[in-house]
Amino acid sequence: MALFDSLLGPVTRIIDKVVPDPDARDRAKLELLRLENSRELEMLQASLSAVVAEAGSADPWTSRARPGFLYVMYLVILWSIPMGLLAAISPERAAAVGRGMTDYLAAIPEPLYALFGTGYLGYSAMRQWGKTRGSDR
Template sequence: MGVISSAVAGGLFDIGGKLIDRLFPDPEQKAKAKRELEKLEQEGELKKLSTRMSTIMAEAESDDPWTSRARPSFMYVFYLVIISLVIVAPTLGIFYPDQMETFFNNVGEGFKAIPEELWWTFTSGYLGYGAYRTYEKRKGVTRNKP
């Protein structure tokens, strides 16, 4: 796990450096941004991020199908909810406007009932999974399971 963690931290530092090179054309601003990135790395912020990424990577590489498929399945459920609320419900609302008003009021109350921590969990899982998949694709990494 330590090797994966340090590889991810190094990768994050490299990505940060490349982003700085692209975003800051002025050499002075670029140098200042790189110093800040190095400062973050020294303070352990990149280490924390690296630890999170290594956990995501370990889950994705797990031989247990429940573990390796949990995050994508969770995202598919959210996709279904979003599609239902954005496409299906408004389409049905054309034919049943009074019922749709009640429906959307109930949905709004339901979303308000979800704790903020759960939204952050979903967001970090979604972004972590997307980042790892991007990393896998760019490195040409494939999972060869027996």
């Protein structure tokens, strides 16, 4: 896609110089933009096809991934209640638990976070697209 984007500007300048008729020039540029848009759409569909396949899967582990992640996030947020109580009783222990959790999360490699975020956002986007099309409930 980056190669196509880098060629788009020079090709439009060539069209401006080579095609004398303004209407033909505009049609050529419009066709070039259509080509770019269809290519981008094809790339998007290819990159998200795995997400769509997982969303339609009958496998309970796969189909429950999104709600499972939300439950984990709820648990992390609710964990603040016992941590607040621990901080009231023993602030140094609460600080040690917080440092331990921070060190653990910092030890997870950045590409793993990026992979998870990309997959989760892709799944959410395709789910929303399916809802707007009316194929998902």
